[in-house]
Amino acid sequence: MSLELKINQDIKAAMIAKDNARLRGLRAVKAAILLAKTEKGHTEELSEDAEIKVLQKLVKQRKESGEIFKQQQREDLYAIEFEEQQVIEEYLPKQLDLQAVESVIKQVIEEVGASSVKDMGKVMGAANQKLAGQADGRTISEVVKRLLA
Numbered sequence: 001m002s003l004e005l006k007i008n009q010d011i012k013a014a015m016i017a018k019d020n021a022r023l024r025g026l027r028a029v030k031a032a033i034l035l036a037k038t039e040k041g042h043t044e045e046l047s048e049d050a051e052i053k054v055l056q057k058l059v060k061q062r063k064e065s066g067e068i069f070k071q072q073q074r075e076d077l078y079a080i081e082f083e084e085q086q087v088i089e090e091y092l093p094k095q096l097d098l099q100a101v102e103s104v105i106k107q108v109i110e111e112v113g114a115s116s117v118k119d120m121g122k123v124m125g126a127a128n129q130k131l132a133g134q135a136d137g138r139t140i141s142e143v144v145k146r147l148l149a
Contacts, residue, residue, distance in 0.1 A: 003051045025087025052133040093133045
């Protein structure tokens with residue numbers, strides 16, 4: 001079942017259950033998917049990779065907004081962002097822990113033959129492909145920098 005169909009079904013279930021937090025998150029996902037489908041160069045259906053990228057973007061937006069609201073001591077707005085982030089993350093593949101990410105990146109470094117920070121671009125490209133949807137770019141970048149330093 002495509003992500004879009006699953007989201008539509010879950011929206012109906014959230015409406016029936018009167019779960020407003022879940023409904024907000026699901027509607028954000030639906031809107032982002034519709035927007036991605038109507039962008040130039042896209043076909044009718046989004047690929048699974050494109051769907052994952054859309055979801056990751058939404059999670060990143062929620063995290064950044066949540067951090068800003070927390071700094072401004074707006075706990076009410078932070079709670080809304082956090083609730084939506086939790087709902088969106090349910091549809092992403094399970095995120096790897098730091099040790100698993102590190103081991104994958106070590107393999108990538110060996111495959112690419114990287115030896116210094118100058119090779120970071122090569123390692124990042126390969127690591128992002130291998131870890132697509134399983135780790136965010138910031139985490140990957142930090143681990144690569146640490147291992148190549």
